[in-house]
Amino acid sequence: MLTYWAERAWLEGPEGPGPAESVAIETAEGRITSVITGVPPAGATILRGLVLPGLANAHSHAFHRALRGRAHDRGGTFWEWRSRMYALAGRLDPDSYFRLARAVYAEMALAGITCVGEFHYLHHAPGGRPYSDPNAMGHALTAAAAEAGIRITLLDALYLTGGFGEPLDGVQRRFGDGGLDAWMNRVDKIEAAPHVAVGAAVHSVRAVPEAAIAAFARSGDGRPVHVHVSEQPAENAACRAEHGCSPTELLERCGLLGPDTTAVHATHPTEHDLELLRRSGTTVCLCPTTERDLADGIGPARAMAEAGIPLTLGTDSAAVIDMFEEARAVEMHERLVSQRRGHFTTAELLAAMTGHDSLGWSDAGRIAPGRRADLVAVALDSTRTAGIAPDGILHAASAADVTDVVVDGRRVVADGRHTAIDAAAELAETIAELWT
Ligand SMILES: [Zn+2]
Incomplete structure (x- = not known):
């Protein structure tokens, strides 16, 4: 004792x-x-x-930390930043992934983060060839969290296409398993440990076809499911062109929304999207320091809170690892948009900073x-x-x-x-x- x-x-x-x-x-x-x-x-x-x-970092890609202070060129867009991120993703192997994640998770521990939701999509060797341990990269992350002394929910992401109807290309081949069954077989082999929860993710509606999202949703077994949603207007436009609906509507049609699901970003939702998120009990994870770093836009955080949508916070691209700054940004961005002060109480923001529920740790x-x-x-x-x-x-x-x-x-x-x-x-x- x-x-x-x-x-x-x-x-x-x-x-x-x-x-x-x-x-x-x-x-x-x-x-x-x-x-x-x-x-x-x-x-x-x-x-x-x-x-x-303890604070919960509900959305992280630990390896993006290596881009901090290195991708701020004049006139850049999200998509140019992504090409830089892909160049980095092409260089990592299980050993460097482990060492980088170990240091990043130590940075998180120093910031008061006791559990990380790691949205993990860098699975395979260059070209998509599996490592001898097909979960070598995921195990690098869980080992890194163990050494840094924090819990991890490994949100292993299904990633099948390079865009709507496009094959994986270049470094993206490292992300893909070729199909839902192969992804499930691999994820089933992730080793359990007391500090690890195994969750699942659909990378985005860009990266997984509708039929596969629906089959993924049918295979749900109560573990946390995360999905990137409407981070960029271009994603909404491409989804409408392909499916005739918004990304959130597509997820609803596929049966993916619900209390076990977290929609990450939801920066550009429609009124109807908010209603679908509310009705289904889906959580939204805001990542305001990344959303401003990548010029994504400002999500309607107060409207979501008013609707009763549970909110969590994530450091996403690790441009900043500071949950105080994430929480403050939720309030401050709302002030800039509304030109009024005082939208969130401290208790509301602290609830978002401690969203362990959405990572499968409801006892924290x-x-x-x-x-x-x-x-x-x-x-x-x-x-x-x-x-x-x-x-x-x-x-x-x-x-x-x-x-x-x-x-x-x-x-x-x-x-x-x-x-x-x-x-x-x-x-x-x-x-x-x-x-x-
Ligand atoms: Zn992300």
């Missing part, structure tokens, strides 16, 4: 969620066993600042007895946060203010340092190697 004592902790109190003072959190075997406010118990590990539940995301012992201490005395009211933390803190992180009862970050990995050194070394 291990007891933590938090100066302040974010609890779901009788008067609603908010910061409570002087909170003793007892843990055993990776779970919280009791939460009591009062004086610090003898021998407790002290966590200063404000302790939040709250500081309460029986929940996974995921704790994130955020400094209230840094130059950024000094003097703020604790419930204003999402308007002041950044990932750099995270001082201590506990994942499933294990201390992964202590005093602002990862306990096992020098993330900055490993990122610098691995990324330099990839670009030489």
Whole structure:
């Protein structure tokens, strides 16, 4: 048994969620066993600042981290960025994929992320040839998460076409399994581990034909399913030309929407799309720092929240790995669009930052007895946060203010340092190697 004592902790109190003072959190075997406010118990590990539940990064492509600061040419579009990303994807092998992901997941741990939803599509060797372990790339990711000390939901993506009715081309051949059955056979062989949940993904309506999406949906067995939806207007236009409907309408027609499904982005939905998402209980994962980095546009976050659509957040292309910045961007982008302030409460944004449900870990995301012992201490005395009211933390803190992180009862970050990995050194070394 291990007891933590938090100066302040974010609890779901009788008067609603908010910061409570002087909170003793007892843990055993990776779970919280009791939460009591009062004086610090003898021998407790002290966590200063404000302790939040573990943060969930619901949408990541870890290898995109190697593009950060390297793809900002004047006049570029999403599609030009994608060609740069494909060049990077062409260089990775299981060893470099593992080393890069290990450093990226350490960066996530340092930012207070205790679980990542890794949307994984780089499956095979160049040309599409399977590795001797056909899940060598996926296993590189799960091993990387283990070493970084965070949980992972491996959202293995079905990827069959290079565009509507087009064969896979060039580096895309590394993404494809040739058909749904071959993809299922491979995904069935992904090794289980206590820190791993195996989910599934349809890359997008561009990358999977309608019949295969429908068959995929029929094979659903309750695991989390993620799908990129309406990130770019060009995707909507191409879908209308091919299928006579929006991407969301196509997914509904195929039976893919539902409470186990997360639509990633949904930046350009129609009113009808929002109604379909709401009615089906589908979650939407917003990735605002990527959406602005790639000039995707601003999704209608408040309209989604008003409709009762559950929202989560993801770092997607890793242009930024900072869930505070993602949450703040949801509010700030809405202000820019509406020219009005104050759209989301701190509790709403924190709920989006802790969307472990959408990754298949419904027992995480709250500081309460029986929940996974995921704790994130955020400094209230840094130059950024000094003097703020604790419930204003999402308007002041950044990932750099995270001082201590506990994942499933294990201390992964202590005093602002990862306990096992020098993330900055490993990122610098691995990324330099990839670009030489
Ligand atoms: Zn993505």
